[in-house]
Amino acid sequence: MVSNQLARQLKAEILRGEVEITVINESDTHVYQPLFLYMAFDQAVPEDAHRPEKSVLSRHVKLVVGNAERVEREKSVVLMSDGQEIPYDYLVIATGSRPAPESIPGLVEGGHIFYTEESALKLRDALLSFKGGRLVVTVAVPHKCPVAPLEFTLMAQDWLNARGLGEKSQVVYTYPIGRLHSLEPVANWANEVFPARNIETHTFFNVENVDPEEKTITSMEGETLSYDLLVAIPPHMGQDVIHRSELGDAGNWIPTNRHSLQMDGADNIYVLGDATNLPISKAGSTAHFEADVVAANLINRIRGGRGSARYDGKVFCFIETGHDQATYIKFDYEHPPKPQAPSEMIHLYKLAFNKMYWLSAAGVL
Numbered sequence: 001m002v003s004n005q006l007a008r009q010l011k012a013e014i015l016r017g018e019v020e021i022t023v024i025n026e027s028d029t030h031v032y033q034p035l036f037l038y039m040a041f042d043q044a045v046p047e048d049a050h051r052p053e054k055s056v057l058s059r060h061v062k063l064v065v066g067n068a069e070r071v072e073r074e075k076s077v078v079l080m081s082d083g084q085e086i087p088y089d090y091l092v093i094a095t096g097s098r099p100a101p102e103s104i105p106g107l108v109e110g111g112h113i114f115y116t117e118e119s120a121l122k123l124r125d126a127l128l129s130f131k132g133g134r135l136v137v138t139v140a141v142p143h144k145c146p147v148a149p150l151e152f153t154l155m156a157q158d159w160l161n162a163r164g165l166g167e168k169s170q171v172v173y174t175y176p177i178g179r180l181h182s183l184e185p186v187a188n189w190a191n192e193v194f195p196a197r198n199i200e201t202h203t204f205f206n207v208e209n210v211d212p213e214e215k216t217i218t219s220m221e222g223e224t225l226s227y228d229l230l231v232a233i234p235p236h237m238g239q240d241v242i243h244r245s246e247l248g249d250a251g252n253w254i255p256t257n258r259h260s261l262q263m264d265g266a267d268n269i270y271v272l273g274d275a276t277n278l279p280i281s282k283a284g285s286t287a288h289f290e291a292d293v294v295a296a297n298l299i300n301r302i303r304g305g306r307g308s309a310r311y312d313g314k315v316f317c318f319i320e321t322g323h324d325q326a327t328y329i330k331f332d333y334e335h336p337p338k339p340q341a342p343s344e345m346i347h348l349y350k351l352a353f354n355k356m357y358w359l360s361a362a363g364v365l
């Protein structure tokens with residue numbers, strides 16, 4: 001996104017050999033993660049979520065496929081694991097985040113997640129062989145996509161009903177704080193919808209461990225719940241390259257200025273997407289709106305300006321609500337979200353966006 005905007009706006013400088021834009025990615029495939037939710041219910045397959053990275057990049061952007069070992073600030077280079085050094089005048093870090101199921105004892109052995117492609121496909125198979133019982137969805141924080149756990153829970157209830165397992169099953173949802181979601185208006189909305197769909201809820205439930213033999217999860221608060229199928233949204237961490245580069249905090253999140261998106265104490269390093277330590281939703285839309293600001297500032301600075309565009313905290317998320325309906329939330333640093341009434345139209349729009357994403361990634365939209 002940033003690189004395509006730079007390539008478009010700085011084409012003359014690139015053609016004159018004054019500017020060079022390089023994207024480093026460990027894979028040559030671009031993956032659209034929101035489809036993992038649908039893969040878990042067998043409503044999407046990996047091919048739907050994959051495109052060659054080159055196909056979404058401007059031809060004026062150089063792609064280096066490889067693993068970034070470390071950012072060496074004193075030399076202004078990114079050191080690759082094959083020993084290659086990639087120099088930079090400006091660096092944009094958008095390394096994302098990863099779920100850390102290993103941080104909850106017993107979870108890897110006893111539960112499922114759907115936040116990676118591989119795990120979503122395993123969960124799909126577990127759901128397809130589920131004969132009914134207690135399906136427990138347990139949420140830990142921080143995690144990316146603030147609303148995916150709610151979407152999964154509501155879609156799971158629908159899915160069980162559609163397969164004739166609704167009567168024999170109980171969907172259970174746990175959340176670590178004293179309400180159903182960290183965004184209060186979303187929690188209030190879920191407070192009405194979940195009981196109406198017969199979803200059992202437990203708040204102040206910080207999962208401490210999973211016992212795969214007994215099929216139970218226990219919280220730090222001392223509550224134990226039994227499960228037949230466990231789906232966890234484990235806490236997330238920033239990527240290991242951030243740790244190796246000593247750029248992050250204990251969770252590998254990079255301290256970032258909330259408006260300029262510059263790394264604290266680094267004038268020529270910008271951070272966007274899940275990699276920041278900003279207390280806002282880690283979502284693709286966040287990365288998208290942040291990318292506009294970072295690109296504008298880089299273009300402006302390269303042309304001699306001060307790079308004073310500011311990010312206002314804007315986030316936009318669709319929320320699948322089951323019953324073939326969806327709603328959405330939009331908010332920023334100053335304005336809290338107000339969930340709208342769900343409708344079939346918004347659900348269809350979300351499905352359409354899952355296809356339009358590729359135009360957005362390529363900078364066409």
Ligand SMILES: Cc1cc2nc3c(=O)[nH]c(=O)nc-3n(C[C@H](O)[C@H](O)[C@H](O)COP(=O)(O)OP(=O)(O)OC[C@H]3O[C@@H](n4cnc5c(N)ncnc54)[C@H](O)[C@@H]3O)c2cc1C
Nearest residue numbers: 025026033034067068095096145241273274282283284285
């Ligand atoms: C199930 C699910 C549903 C979601 N639904 C939504 C939704 O509906 N709406 C929404 O807005 N968001 C949603 N999201 C969240 C969204 O996908 C992420 O917030 C978004 O992808 C973050 O973008 P990013 O650029 O920060 O990181 P990423 O998209 O994760 O990109 C990071 C890139 O950095 C690369 N990388 C990392 N480390 C290295 C290294 N050392 N060397 C080289 N390359 C490296 C990775 O390979 C990756 O390509 C969802 C996520 C999941 C998992």
